[in-house]
Amino acid sequence: MPTSTTWDVRRPPRAEGSVILVTGGNAGIGYFVAEQLAATGATVVLGCRSPAKADAATAAIRARVPGARVRAVRLDLADLSSLGDAAESLETERLDAVVHNAGAARDDPPREETGDGHELMFGTNHLGHFALTRWLMPLLEAAPAARVVTMGSFAAKSERLDLDDLQSRTDYRPKRTYGRSKLAQMHFGLELDRRLRAVGSTVSSVVAHPGGALDGLTPSRPPVHERTTAARLRTAPAALLVQGKHAGAWPAVRAVLDPAVRGGELWGPRAFGLRGLPRREPVWDHLADTTVAARLWAASRALTGTDPSPSTDCQCGGFCSCPP
Template identity: 80%
Template sequence: MSSTSSAPPWNVRCLPGAAGRVFLVTGGNAGIGYFVAEQLSATGATVVLGSRNPAKAEVATASILARVAGARVRAVRLDLADLSSLETVVEALKVDRLDAVVHNAGVALDDPPRWETGDGHELMFGTNHLGHFALTQWLMPLLSAAPAARVVTMGSFAAKSERLDLDDLQSRKAYQPKRTYGRSKLAQMYFGIELDRRLRAAGSTVASIVVHPGGALDSLTPSRPPVHVRNPAARLSSAPAALLVQGKHAGAWPAVRAVLDPSAGGGQLWGPRVFGLRGRPRREPIWSHLADTSVAARLWDASRALTGTDPRAIPGQA
């Protein structure tokens, strides 16, 4: 019997220990990212919150320290919309290796107009995808220094119904916020799967895993004041939705499992068990459009040209 088949069922409330390991969670100061960081902190690992807002990161850090006895958690400034700033993150981490990064941070706009980053990229595509694409290159030396590091990319169930327009990645021709957001998350998911292909081809020990949170609502999320305050009226009104979706604490489960579970492997997709929308995390088949390697390769080349980086490469080495 293999070690995988003999392992006990995964328990989201009783996670394996990870003392001595170091995890970075981008956007770990709020939303799903906060709960990823809180849950990983309970394993004994050192958890670093990547946040563009130091004040919010301080509040989130204090919340985790108050809830998790002995938590080893701190924050670094991380602005994915500013590509030129990302190289400095490696030094700010002050570690000699990184066991996992959870690419979680993101921007979601509900209404026009279209906004751009300082680098001239559409804000959601530039932050959610290009920022993480570039960050991965700078983190690769630290990831490669760990015995079996993981890059965990947080996609979205909204990406399942989207398709990339490779001739309009920046949504200049037809900008619709919800569609642009879905496509930015789809680009992230293509990146995560293509990254693993390239890491395997290079003989790297780093694995890349893609996850999505299913349907995760604020109104079904437990309070973590002042990071998140649950409105009782909103929770009551959204109670019927709990049959189909869940809170952001549960939306964090697939990412946490992808970081910790030895049975999770590179190139895989993990999400909630029930219709991909709610429930405990499980591996699921790669969506058919995500399996298109030609789209992934073209996106990779475009992303490399837009950022001037190549996440598979180790800076300073040929």
Template identity: 75%
Template sequence: MSPIHPAPLRNVHRLPRADGRVFLVTGGNAGIGYFVAEQLSTTGATVVLGSRSPGKAEDAMAAIRARVPDARVRSVRLDLADLSSIRASVDALEVSRLDAVVHNAGVALDHPPRRETADGHELMFGTNHLGHYVLTHWLMPLLSAAPSARVVTMGSFAAKSERLDPDDLQSRQDYRPKRAYGRSKLAQMYFGFELDRRLRAADSTVASVVVHPGGALDALTPSRPPAIPARPLHTRLPGLPAAVLLQGKHSGAWPAVRAVLDPAVLGGQLWTPRVLGLRGRPRLETVWQHLTDVSVAARLWDASRDLTGVDASGSRDAPPGRTAA
């Protein structure tokens, strides 16, 4: 008898049931993360919002329950800029397994000066990349306890034109905020692919998938009060012509949602919006050429391990340090 393969998820508006499963969405209280959480909540799964602000998490849960009355949604305080606090946040999940984590939370700065986390890391690199790197380490036992868990890393189209400088990962020598943001997202994407290579080498049941939301604008995003208040018409009108090529954050959530739920999605893949990588339903995209450089990925992994004192795919190595990468 031929094996039965689950059907792929082709319609993002008709999500499959996921009763009994548990998903964590970092930054699930706002923006794209909110819509990832809202959409996953329609499946019957338990969805946990990782948020720095308990008040904003409460607003997000109220907004989700207003649209999904039977939603199984709760929150845990999570500050990715404070590496020493992350283990306690994982303990606060109080679950025996985790079926997926969506690494979505992030910081974006538009102007100088360069800022640092409490651990002495450049704020965007330290939060967007190193925070999720450490979170993955502490989550790995819970992910490994699930039958086929997924780590879904939210990259950015802004990373496509950037290149990492392995000798200046924290922009100490030449700090430009927009470039530092793009590079922090690029580091996340390198991490997602390298994590999958290491998981495969260890014969792990956990898979790592990389996604990005395309061009997701506030002006094209529907309101979800009290989490996402309604925007006045005059602030939305200038963004409407952009809908030809861009989309709202509710649509930007689709690649991550598909990566969590679709049994046809495999580790090491890149999922993006269908139209020029900017808008539309999710599709499988060829991994960008610079992201296939395993030597850069390995150097980033080693630097991340040295900076944090943990190995995201396995054992703890040493106390977190303040090396100058």
């Protein structure tokens, strides 16, 4: 079995029989996570908002991976009321892993909201995955040792949550709001593992981040992604510091497949957290703040009306949808 010293990103272990959901698997890093997992023989399900983009991604994966077991389900993380139906549409008895990768990013104002009235990036990136996990947890518990892998961002390293303004209502700055939404996701992934351990669950939760990943350093995967010569030349000098999205997928893929990975760990690129082979890195100091994580969890539960962690106290079968 592979260990921390023998992992080969180009030859990960086989995973036939496993069923893995990748949210946002139709584009960017999520596409490469899905492609690399499909190459192991796993059944990969792409959770996508756009059926057309899902079709393009599944076709691209099948072109690269002969015999790939890949399919798609419609998933809109910005619509909390739809997530139960999305989970049911997986049509599987168990789920061996989910990669929480999908996300919204905005570079410019104005501030936007989901249909549920949440700031778009926080509502999609964090609250959507928080609520989705509640619906997936019975399927994850049905697997022998399932993993929840939450894809954070290096941008979150310099951010701190404002627990009094999680929705960026009073001070909206798009890039900062994005970084904070990813930080919230990472807090969620670590807090989820603490809660799973507390009840002796067989499910574990791991956090990963891709480092610096640029389109111009990413190999073409038409029609999902086509790298132009101009883009390649323009970003070539950046390859000393960052990498393409295919390499940005490596930490999440390892977090799913490597038997040496443990719940509560953080995985990212080896070189300064920005590029290179995947490795376990120390949990960032501000991510280790369990008080912040607990307060974020309570706020997320109130905002979504659900709780993804198993509980021995609730009245709904252990996966709480009781009123907060």
